[in-house]
Amino acid sequence: MKYIGTDNFKHSDKPRIGVLLTNLGTPDAAEKRALRRYLKQFLSDPRVVEIPRLVWWFILHGVILNIRPARSAQSYASIWTEEGSPLLLNTKAQAEALQAALSARCGERVVVDFAMRYGNPSIAQKLQSLWNRGARQLLVLPLYPQYSCSTTASTFDALSQDFRRRRWLPELHFISQYHDHPAYIAAVANSIREHWQQHERADKLIFSFHGEPQAYLDRGDPYHCQCLKTSRLVAEALGLEEHEYMTAFQSRFGRAAWLQPYLDASLKAMPEQGIKSVQIVCPGFSSDCLETLEEIAVENKGYFLGAGGERFEYIPCLNAQAGHIDALEQIVMEHLATWLAQAESDGRTQDRALKLGAEQ
Numbered sequence: 001m002k003y004i005g006t007d008n009f010k011h012s013d014k015p016r017i018g019v020l021l022t023n024l025g026t027p028d029a030a031e032k033r034a035l036r037r038y039l040k041q042f043l044s045d046p047r048v049v050e051i052p053r054l055v056w057w058f059i060l061h062g063v064i065l066n067i068r069p070a071r072s073a074q075s076y077a078s079i080w081t082e083e084g085s086p087l088l089l090n091t092k093a094q095a096e097a098l099q100a101a102l103s104a105r106c107g108e109r110v111v112v113d114f115a116m117r118y119g120n121p122s123i124a125q126k127l128q129s130l131w132n133r134g135a136r137q138l139l140v141l142p143l144y145p146q147y148s149c150s151t152t153a154s155t156f157d158a159l160s161q162d163f164r165r166r167r168w169l170p171e172l173h174f175i176s177q178y179h180d181h182p183a184y185i186a187a188v189a190n191s192i193r194e195h196w197q198q199h200e201r202a203d204k205l206i207f208s209f210h211g212e213p214q215a216y217l218d219r220g221d222p223y224h225c226q227c228l229k230t231s232r233l234v235a236e237a238l239g240l241e242e243h244e245y246m247t248a249f250q251s252r253f254g255r256a257a258w259l260q261p262y263l264d265a266s267l268k269a270m271p272e273q274g275i276k277s278v279q280i281v282c283p284g285f286s287s288d289c290l291e292t293l294e295e296i297a298v299e300n301k302g303y304f305l306g307a308g309g310e311r312f313e314y315i316p317c318l319n320a321q322a323g324h325i326d327a328l329e330q331i332v333m334e335h336l337a338t339w340l341a342q343a344e345s346d347g348r349t350q351d352r353a354l355k356l357g358a359e360q
C-alpha cells in the first residue's frame with residue numbers, strides 16, 4: 001500500500017494543534033458548469049441521498065443534473081458577490097477571526113484553517129496543508145450546530161477517507177454538535193436582541209432550519225430534536241412564551257416527506273390566522289448562504305407578503321460577528337484543554353531536564 005503524503009511527512013520540531021473549520025461547500029462560480037460539478041459531487045454522497053445507488057444514479061444523471069444546474073446557477077447569481085460565494089467568504093472570515101482569537105490566547109501553538117465538504121478548498125487539501133504547518137493534533141469543527149447524518153457524518157466520512165490513505169495520523173478531536181452550547185445559544189439570542197433594538201418586535205419569531213427527509217428522523221437521526229432544543233433554549237433566553245415563536249423547516253428537495261412544518265406553507269397560512277408580521281432567524285446556518293439570502297430573504301418573503309403579510313424581516317446569520325467568534329473560541333478551547341495542559345506539562349518536564357543538564 002502506497003500511502004499519500006508519506007514523502008512530504010516531516011518530523012516537525014514545533015508540533016502544533018490544527019483547528020479545521022468545515023462547512024458544506026459551494027460552487028466555484030454561479031455558472032451552469034460549475035453548478036453541475038458541485039451538485040454531482042454533493043448529490044452523489046450516499047449520506048445526503050439514501051435512495052438505493054443504482055436507482056439514484058439514473059435519477060441524478062438522467063434528470064437532476066440536466067435540469068437543476070441551470071436553475072440553481074440563476075439563484076446563485078442573485079447572491080454572488082464580487083469576491084465570490086457568501087458561504088465561502090463568511091467561512092474564510094470566521095477562520096481568520098478565530099485564528100486571531102486563538103493566537104492571542106495560545107500564541108503560535110494553534111493554527112486555524114477552513115475547508116469545504118464539497119468543492120473547494122477540499123478537506124483533503126487542507127488536512128495536508130495543516131500537517132505541513134506542523135499540526136500533529138487536529139480538532140475538526142463542522143460548522144453545523146445540529147448533528148445530521150447528511151452533514152456532520154458526511155464530514156467525518158471525508159476525514160476518514162483521507163486518513164485511510166495516510167501512514168501517520170494526527171490525534172483527532174471531532175466536534176459533532178453544539179446545538180445547546182450556552183455560548184452558541186447566547187450568541188443567537190444576542191443577535192435577535194440586537195435586531196429588536198433597531199426594529200419593533202413582530203407578531204411571531206420563526207426559527208427556520210434546513211430540512212432533511214422525515215425518513216432520516218424515523219431511522220434515528222437526532223437532527224430534528226436538536227433543532228427544536230436550540231429554538232427552545234434561545235426562546236427561553238429571550239423570555240418568549242410558546243405562542244410567540246415557532247420552528248419550521250425550509251429547503252425541501254424531491255417529492256418525499258421532509259421534516260415539518262414546512263416554512264413556505266406556514267408563511268402562506270399566517271396572514272389569514274392574523275399573523276401580519278414575522279421575523280425569521282436561521283440558527284442552523286452558521287453563515288449566510290444561498291438558503292438564507294435567496295430562499296428566505298427573497299423567495300419566502302414573497303410568499304408571506306403575497307398572502308397578505310405586512311412585515312417580513314430576516315435576521316442575518318452569525319457569520320463572523322464577534323459574539324459568534326467568542327462562542328466558537330469557547331467551544332474549541334473546551335476541546336483543546338487536555339492537549340494544551342499536556343503540552344504545558346511536557347514543556348515543564350523539558351525545562352526541568354534542561355536545568356538538570358545545566359547543573360550537572
Ligand SMILES: C=CC1=C(C)c2cc3[nH]c(cc4nc(cc5[nH]c(cc1n2)c(C)c5CCC(=O)O)C(CCC(=O)O)=C4C)c(C)c3C=C
Nearest residue numbers: 024025026027048072087148150151210212253289290291
Ligand atoms: C438532497 C438533499 C439535501 C439534504 C439532505 C440537505 C441537507 C442539508 N443541507 C444543509 C445546508 C446547506 N444546503 C445548501 C444547499 C443545498 N442543499 C441541497 C440539498 C440537500 N441538503 C442542495 C441541492 C443545495 C444546493 C442549492 C440548490 O441547488 O438548491 C447550502 C447552501 C450552499 C451555498 O453555496 O450557499 C447549505 C448551507 C444542512 C444544514 C442540511 C441538513 C440538515
Ligand SMILES: [Fe+2]
Nearest residue numbers: 024210251291
Ligand atoms: Fe442542503
Ligand SMILES: [Fe+2]
Nearest residue numbers: 251290291295
Ligand atoms: Fe434552497
